[in-house]
Amino acid sequence: MTSSTTTKMVYVSKTADGWLKVSAEGMGNISIPYGLKVKLTEFHDPKEPKSKDGLDHIEILEGVNKGVKATLHRKPGGQSYFESNVALRPRGKIHASVVGMFVDRRVSPCASRSIGSP
Numbered sequence: 001m002t003s004s005t006t007t008k009m010v011y012v013s014k015t016a017d018g019w020l021k022v023s024a025e026g027m028g029n030i031s032i033p034y035g036l037k038v039k040l041t042e043f044h045d046p047k048e049p050k051s052k053d054g055l056d057h058i059e060i061l062e063g064v065n066k067g068v069k070a071t072l073h074r075k076p077g078g079q080s081y082f083e084s085n086v087a088l089r090p091r092g093k094i095h096a097s098v099v100g101m102f103v104d105r106r107v108s109p110c111a112s113r114s115i116g117s118p
Contacts, residue, residue, distance in 0.1 A: 008040045009061070010082035020081055022058070022070040030065060035086050037061045041069075043080070056080065 012020050012034050019031040042057040055071040
């Protein structure tokens with residue numbers, strides 16, 4: 001078997017800077033963050049040199065690039081950039097309050113004139 005077409009839900013694993021560069025269809029190179037959920041649609045078997053194209057194929061499942069299909073090579077040594085379990089932090093809560101508000105009450109000179117006045 002040269003590559004697997006079994007779909008699998010996985011997450012982007014940690015990288016040096018927290019971002020993984022992939023080649024997105026019709027968009028060129030984009031960076032996706034650590035912990036992003038993707039669907040691994042086809043992956044390269046490093047033990048088989050005659051693999052279809054030597055790339056892992058993914059579909060992004062969340063974020064601004066949701067639905068985008070992309071490809072990338074594996075790490076040196078054939079390891080994947082994806083893992084099935086990622087330790088994600090729970091969503092944070094944001095509390096905000098408006099202390100004061102500035103309203104500009106200036107009126108332009110044109111707005112105060114009536115039609116036909118000099």
